[in-house]
Amino acid sequence: xxxxxxxxxxxxxxxxxxxxxxxxxxxxxxxxxxxxxxxxxxxxxxxxxxxxxxxxxxxxxxxxxxx
Amino acid sequence: xxxxxxxxxxxxxxxxxxxxxxxxxxxxxxxxxxxxxxxxxxxxxxxxxxxxxxxxxxxxxxxxxxx
Amino acid sequence: xxxxxxxxxxxxxxxxxxxxxxxxxxxxxxxxxxxxxxxxxxxxxxxxxxxxxxxxxxxxxxxxxxx
Amino acid sequence: xxxxxxxxxxxxxxxxxxxxxxxxxxxxxxxxxxxxxxxxxxxxxxxxxxxxxxxxxxxxxxxxxxx
Amino acid sequence: xxxxxxxxxxxxxxxxxxxxxxxxxxxxxxxxxxxxxxxxxxxxxxxxxxxxxxxxxxxxxxxxxxx
Amino acid sequence: xxxxxxxxxxxxxxxxxxxxxxxxxxxxxxxxxxxxxxxxxxxxxxxxxxxxxxxxxxxxxxxxxxx
Numbered sequence: 001x002x003x004x005x006x007x008x009x010x011x012x013x014x015x016x017x018x019x020x021x022x023x024x025x026x027x028x029x030x031x032x033x034x035x036x037x038x039x040x041x042x043x044x045x046x047x048x049x050x051x052x053x054x055x056x057x058x059x060x061x062x063x064x065x066x067x
Numbered sequence: 068x069x070x071x072x073x074x075x076x077x078x079x080x081x082x083x084x085x086x087x088x089x090x091x092x093x094x095x096x097x098x099x100x101x102x103x104x105x106x107x108x109x110x111x112x113x114x115x116x117x118x119x120x121x122x123x124x125x126x127x128x129x130x131x132x133x134x
Numbered sequence: 135x136x137x138x139x140x141x142x143x144x145x146x147x148x149x150x151x152x153x154x155x156x157x158x159x160x161x162x163x164x165x166x167x168x169x170x171x172x173x174x175x176x177x178x179x180x181x182x183x184x185x186x187x188x189x190x191x192x193x194x195x196x197x198x199x200x201x
Numbered sequence: 202x203x204x205x206x207x208x209x210x211x212x213x214x215x216x217x218x219x220x221x222x223x224x225x226x227x228x229x230x231x232x233x234x235x236x237x238x239x240x241x242x243x244x245x246x247x248x249x250x251x252x253x254x255x256x257x258x259x260x261x262x263x264x265x266x267x268x
Numbered sequence: 269x270x271x272x273x274x275x276x277x278x279x280x281x282x283x284x285x286x287x288x289x290x291x292x293x294x295x296x297x298x299x300x301x302x303x304x305x306x307x308x309x310x311x312x313x314x315x316x317x318x319x320x321x322x323x324x325x326x327x328x329x330x331x332x333x334x335x
Numbered sequence: 336x337x338x339x340x341x342x343x344x345x346x347x348x349x350x351x352x353x354x355x356x357x358x359x360x361x362x363x364x365x366x367x368x369x370x371x372x373x374x375x376x377x378x379x380x381x382x383x384x385x386x387x388x389x390x391x392x393x394x395x396x397x398x399x400x401x402x
Contacts, residue, residue, distance in 0.1 A: 004176035205310035
């Protein structure tokens, strides 16, 4: 199975902060820090915790550029 | 000036593909490949071309996780 | 492997329209019509064509409600 | 009045979970489960509760594909 | 009918640029310039052209801040 | 430094509501009301409070139209 998302960065979870609806997950992806906000339901269903290996996915259309 | 976007990756543009409305920009950010689709207007206004240094910005809420 | 996206609808591709940067893919998901715009690169890499079985994924935060 | 969103699925609300800033709304749209996260302000202004009839709207560009 | 989108700006269309998949629509909303990219299908279905009155809608979660 | 976001509206913050993960920021941009939801981390890092001058940024692709 392949995903259409042009951006797929694998990393290790360094921080999880759970709120009532959403959760923040910080990832170290080969030296780059990536932060994701997903639903609390998703956090629990995927069993994500500090130390987990995850892949961060985002569409090319969600990326702005500064130059 | 600071930006609220939790994800800010600096890199060098390796490929630009311009269409009639949108343009695709591929960036090498410290070994990670990031792809962005912005409007053609933005591409021209920022003067982005191969070799340009840019910062890719995206909100934490636009990142999905796979685990 | 599991994905954090709360919305995952499987269906069959009924239409593909390819442009220079993006491509539009229309899916029949159990009687519901879902339209996706992905990059042309992704379309080609995933080999999506009419009749393909695909899963449409989108985050809960990208859904507006009308009531 | 018409909306540009390519995806418009009508359904009945089966679950509402309200947080301090956001709220999660789960919808049964003809057998498909759709989850939306909207602001708490919007939830209250639209008067959405279990049993409400709502339309879930999302842009084609927010949909990823897996194949 | 009400929409959950926290941002709803009414204006007049000042420019339409149609591509093969997407179209760019520029709006003057009470002195503010708003640009939207929608699918070409949506542009045609809504009959949007220069001079049309439209409402631009976007979720609070899609807005970044710079300060 | 320039940003690719087609929509950049400067205004004054009229309301800040902080939750455990996200924060809602309401802005008066020349008579138009703009609402943004950013992460609490971003709110604190940018030092945004009522009366702050901020610029709201959003991509053209995140704007729907109603006509």
